Amino acid sequence: MRGTVVASMKVNRQVLIDNSQVFKAMMSSDGHWKETYASTIDMEVDNIPSVEVVLRALHGTMKEELYGASVSFPDVWEIIQFCSYRQIEVLKLKGWFAKWLENALKVKLDHDDLKMLLFPCYTFDHAKGFASMTKTLAYNSAEHTTEYNPTDYRHLHLDGNAIGGLNGARGSMRGKLLRGLFDPVAAFLEAKCDCKANALFAYHIGLSKTGIWPIHDHHKKSVQDILDSPGMINFQCTIPDGACSSCRSRLSSTKVTELRRKILNDFHGLCLDCMTMTKTGDIDSDYWDHDRMHEWDAGCRIQHSQPTWYFSYMGRKTDMKNHQKAMKRAK
Structure with missing residues (x-):
């Protein structure tokens, strides 16, 4: 109730x-607010x-219970809003959040x-934490993923194209999976042997x-559902009688495994360091060198491969396309 302590x-x-x-x-001595001397x-x-x-973090008097479930997920958003409204540097609570998140992740x-x-x-x-959650969502979401804001503060949201990168990674993996499973079909169709139909x-x-x-x-x-299906984990094909060596090879479980x-x-999740390096639009040449030298996680806090490097890119799409064209010409 408003006005109640x-x-x-x-x-x-x-x-x-x-x-x-x-x-x-x-509160400064030259202020003209009623709070100046109150x-x-x-x-x-x-x-x-x-x-x-926030106040306990600033005063160094944090209570152990505030690292746990007494602070809910929506409360964390409220902390960010309070810091923004009162112009408090939110990263001064970075240590608190790390410990709070560690406890939050102890449950499924x-x-x-x-x-x-x-x-x-x-x-x-x-x-x-950001990499782990974006990785889990990319692998385990069947549909387009969006962020979830539990508050009424609509201005609180991820910057740039982070969600686009997450969904791009999910779609890319699905495409690689489809191509990997169905590419052998073309080989069977183009084969000259009599056993290809069987x-x-x-297959x-x-x-x-x-x-x-x-x-x-x-x-x-x-x-993840597809990767964990019994038929994917233990892919097996019955070899037809009289199958040639080429058909036997294509029916082997080795390639599917x-x-x-x-x-x-x-995909190792989105990388905050790669995102930070590219979100200003003024990208240092070192970022492109990471791709040229296959050192995609150089200087990053998480280990990751090329897909994470690519989908963590927050800069202009034209710059990435120009880089990819240059890479193809250099081959």
Whole structure:
């Protein structure tokens, strides 16, 4: 209820002045606010836990319980909003968030939880958490992924094309999976042997036991669902009698097993360091050199391969296209 005192907190005036431009303007000796010389300051807030976390972090008096479930996922968003509104550097709470997130991850999170944590991980510069959550969502989402803001503060959202990068990675893996499974079909069709028809039928029987089948429903399944299907893990085809060595080779489980391994290790999540390096539009040549030298995670806090480097790019699409053209010409 507006006007009702719901919490009282003892604070140090100088700490507030040193950490907030808003409080500095209110409390400095040359100020003209009623709070300038007041010993008690009233603040209208909608979320008490968020204010307590911020003030305790600034004063170095954090309570152990505030690293745990007493601070909810929406509360974390409220903390970010409070820091923004009071012009407090949010990264001063980076250590608190890292410990809070460590505890939050001790329980199994659903998709909404992961989507709700994307922006906080991004804001508090938690590279490992952001990479882990974007990787999990890319592999385990069957449909287009969006971030989830549990508050009414619509201005709080990921910068740039982060969600586009996440969905791009998901689509890329699905495309690689489809091509890897169906490329052998072309080889069967182009073969000159008499056994190709029976071999092709045997291959389709093998495909029918994977999560990719039926083909018109594959988009309803996540990449991880397909990779973890029994027929994908233990891909087997019955070798037709009289099959030639080429057809036997194409019906082998070796290539599907290798395809599964490659897709499982394809995307390592979005990299905050690559995103930061490219989101200004003024990209240093070192970034492109990482691709030329195949050192995609050079200087990054997480280890990752080329797909993460590519989909973490937040700059102009034309610059990336020009780089890719230059790479092709150099081959």
